[in-house]
Amino acid sequence: MSLLEVKDLCKRFGGLQAVGNVSFTVAAGSIKALIGPNGAGKTTLFNLIFGALLPDSGQVWFDGQQTDGWQPHQVVAAGMARTFQHIRLFPKMSAWENIAVGRHVHSRAGFLASMLGLPWTRREQRAVREKALDIMRFLGVEDRADVEATSLAYGQQRIIELGRALACEPTLLLLDEPAAGLNMRETSEMAKLIARIRDTGVTVLLVEHDMTLVMNISDEVLVLSYGEKIADDKPLAIQKHPEVIKVYLGEDDA
Amino acid sequence: MKALGITATFIFTTILGAGAPQAKGPTIKIGAIFSTTGPAANLGGPEARTLEMLVQEANQKGGIGGYQIDLVLKDSGSSPEKAISLAKRLIEEDKVFAIIGPSTSGETLKIKSIAEEGKTILLSCAAAEAIVNPVASFVFKVAPSDSHAARRIFEQMKKMGISKIGLLSSNTGFGKAGKEQVEKLAPGFGIQVVANEVYDKDATDLTAVVTKLKAAGVQAFINWSIEPAQAIVIKNARQVGLSIPIFQSHGFGNIQYAKAAGPAAEGVIFPASRLLVADTLPADDKQRSVLLKYKQSYESHYKEDASTFGGHAHDALLLLGKAVDKAGTLDKEKVRAALENLQGVVGTAGIFNFSARDHGGLGMDAFEMQTVKNGKFVVFSDTAAKK
């Protein structure tokens, strides 16, 4: 059964067709990778699925609901979470607090209850902190809990950002270039981590340039070029796909 | 905790350090609240300078009623909330004998009840009728009433056969008070206000406003303001080709406005105290010597032209001195009673005759119709106007 279904999604910026008529599905419990040259419209597609951008036309169906036109926070409440290509951690907040923000949709203290400091809000606060620390343990960074997040090493910042998305308890996790800027060792650890996350039952859709990572962990790969889908298949088939080779190696060599 | 302690200590040392200066001999402590800064600085500035100068002069000559004056001068920045705080401070903490000021009606009205409850004489330098009507026993005002100015203007208009006028006023307390009086009194003189506009005191240009007057086809207009913008009105009116008579309020009584409007100000008619034309008054004029003395000492002291507003501070101190003299004591109630019964005191604004029902004291004759001729203020005469 497909958890996410994208139908004929289109988005133009002025004269530029960023995403044109893209349709695909992501099966529950799988890892799907989204690849393509720079400027192929991968991040735009992400933003359209996530609600950060409004599509010009087309539909997004997530978990049986039509979610296009929703705001990101509504999409998150429905069970999606994402990370960013350029790390967007909250400055002046510690690592665990960053992750705790991810618990937002799973806690409920509002303005009034929080101001009054009602006992249940305090209990909820403690539970949020425990959950955040649990996630840090799962990611193996529990010793950095109280460090200001933006002062961590780059690789660790990526992990905290991942943890923040996990804290949303998503059924579908969107990862925008999770290995960007990481060295080889860190990249392979990231790959293992993503596989582990999938094993906990989370469906993953990721954008990535590192082909080793993509081919190692993906169940399916979708290739975009100039905003259009040119292939959507198993990794091995993609590697042999003539059009993909043309896009990646240039037309002359094909 | 420590820092809070330090802050508290700091607050208290600042407070306790601010004790009154040591005075020699019997003293009378007078408080003053003026808008030395802020939107009404044009009023408060000359008032504060006048009072400082006169207190210094008086103390050299033995003070008032034999008492050295201890002046506590405060700047309200034209804010009522600050005037309230300062009035409470002066009355309760500095325990002043009387308060001179504030400069604006809005501030005065806010502290009227504070002075009344604190049984402290308040000599306001603002003009609004509401300051002395209804009468509060401790509250007086020394500025001439707007209603008198308005009546003088209307009388002049009648003489000139004007019945359809425009009214412009600035969006300050001075403008507002005048606007109310003009609106109230015009029907009684058979004069119709067909255009009535309030303009911003910070206006940069007022062509559109005078255009509206022009469109309304008025025979003359009154421009009631205390701020520089009133000169812009005069200029713009002449620029758009309005050649009708322009009447100003006594707020025009500051030669810098006439200078600012340049040739446009020529022929503007306005009621004002005789201070502006002191040197042209006949030798037997009752006010002449008082006016000249104040004018000369202010102008030599500060190297700037005296204005009628500084004169209010002069009159307030003068009246207080007379009352203390007459009462012969520093009993607030007795001095208040003496003040209330003062008759025929010649001040810069006119001749003051107080009574239990009239805490304003000035009559219509406080005003003299004046005009601008060759860049100078002169007494207006109908024959001169025709020429």
Add this chain to the structure above:
Amino acid sequence: MSLDLFFQYLVAGITYGTIYAIVAIGFNIIYNTTGIINFAQGEFVMLGGMIGVTLHALVPMPVAIAGAVVVTMLVGALIEMLFIRWLRRPSVLRLIIITIGLSIGIRELALLLWGEGVRALPYFTGTAVTSLSIGDVHISPQVLWVLGISAVMVAALNFFFARTLLGRQMRACACNREAAQLCGISAKNMVTLSFVLSAGIGALAGCVISPITYVQYDSGTSLALKGFTVAILGGLGNSMAAIAAGLLLGSLESFSIWVMPAAYKDVIAISILLLILFVRPTGLFGNAEAARLKDY
């Protein structure tokens, strides 16, 4: 309403508009190189007018104006060097509050120096009552002076920023400070220069408008508010847009007086400005990309 009156209101609107626009241009220059709004810009205008009037007592008017511009430029340079230059990576909000503090400080100094009196330069052409007339529509020649000088100023600035090396260097700093520094441009000097330039422009504006508006120690504040409004309405950083926006705002104010009490002139003008901002969140001619770059 007759056609004459319509045009007379339009003339009034043009008068307001040119005054606002000439002040707004100064905002844009500092904004373009530093990304901050200099809330002391109005004080440059006031200083220009005050110094111009003071000098005019001694020397002929053109010399006095030139003197005022030069002195105010020096003040601008001094301010930048004393209060801005040595700060390490200041946040935008910090810079804004510093300029607010400077604005208050300069105003109070002016009060000490010149008192609360009102001053003005004489009209460049004619006197306070001179006006050019077409039918029953009248316009003061000084308004044409302001309009003309604004136009010359914008043309000169466009030439400076587009064609001269210095101007291009300043623009480079505005786009990307680090990259500009790598190319050997002294970003700090460019910031100083932008203060000097906008102080000079402010001072010139102050002199040109002073016959119309007069100048007083606190006249900078209200001018700055209007200038800021116009700069925002046009879209920050764009001086041509500022002139258009100035004329638009001025006309709005003027025609609002025709139908509504003059007391609500600003209420109407600002309400319309807010409505425009809600529809176009980056001003009439601004672009979203630039606005995002210069967040707090």
Add this chain to the structure above:
Amino acid sequence: MARRRNLPIVVLALAVIAVQLASAAAGKPQYLTQLTMAGYYSLVIVGLTLLMGYTGQISLGHAGFFAIGGYTSGLLTTYNLHPRGGGGLVSLLQATGLLVAGQDLYGGDLLVVRPWAACLIAMLVAIGIAYLVGKPVLKLRGHYLAMATLGFGTIVYKVVLGSSLVGAADGISDIPAFPLFGGVVVTGKSALRVHNYYLAWGLVLGAMALLTNLVHSRVGRALRAIHGAEDAANAMGVDTARYKLNMFVLSAALAALGGVFLTHYNGGIGPSEASIMKSVRYVAIVAVGGMANLWGALIMGVLLNFLSLRGSFGSYDDAVFGLILLAIMLFAPDGLLRVELVRRVPGLRCVFGQERAP
């Protein structure tokens, strides 16, 4: 954690009592007048601190909300309905007990809205306006947000200055005292000075307790997240638009509350309370206090307002204010109470440096 958070509140409560006792002991109870006024202004400042320092949204129009609160309550409690006594609406209001009859200072008959009702209406009006204004305005960013809030402030200022209903330039005078409960009355009468002081500071304490709780809650974390990276906060499920709006409305409500109480305390209000300079002052005090530092803003606010209201700076009030602003922004941009010294001394840190501590 909870205990550490409550410590400063307890310290403040003790300081409030200590100041009163000290002023009584020193024979200077008059200082409480200005401290009371400063307390009401502090309500604006702490609300604004949360909006600016934590949520990252600047407002150059908060004096507008203060004025809306004060003016609405002032107008309702002074607008004499007696001449319209026979009217249907007036009779209806009278029947519901919303009106109170009395006499003015000079013996005229008065029929005005009861202060309780006026206060509630004023708060509702301020909250309603904040909601209507905040919704579109908070979509703007940076300088454009600054301009829009400045524009709102200017509109309020020009409206109160231009409307004769609220006294135009003179403002509203002779606003009656506000009997709260028991014998507690909001009034400037010197006999009730001490208990008005405790009332004002009780409100400040209450506000501080509520806001400190808020800062340390799920909501506070979401607000700081919005400040740090708005899009990322939205991507974590925070309804950023709603949170910004709620915070804006909350800070406006606090400002209006200060306005209502100070207006009844002063017995009057004038347009200067709505002026842009006032709004700029509030923003500056927040900055001087250290932006995201409730306690710093509170202390700086009280100190500066207290001295200014006493006229301690004479005609140099604005100048001194400008200089303090400059000096702190140049040499201690994180606020005076955030200099290294405060951070290093543990005792001080638990009072001033606690917001950011995990």
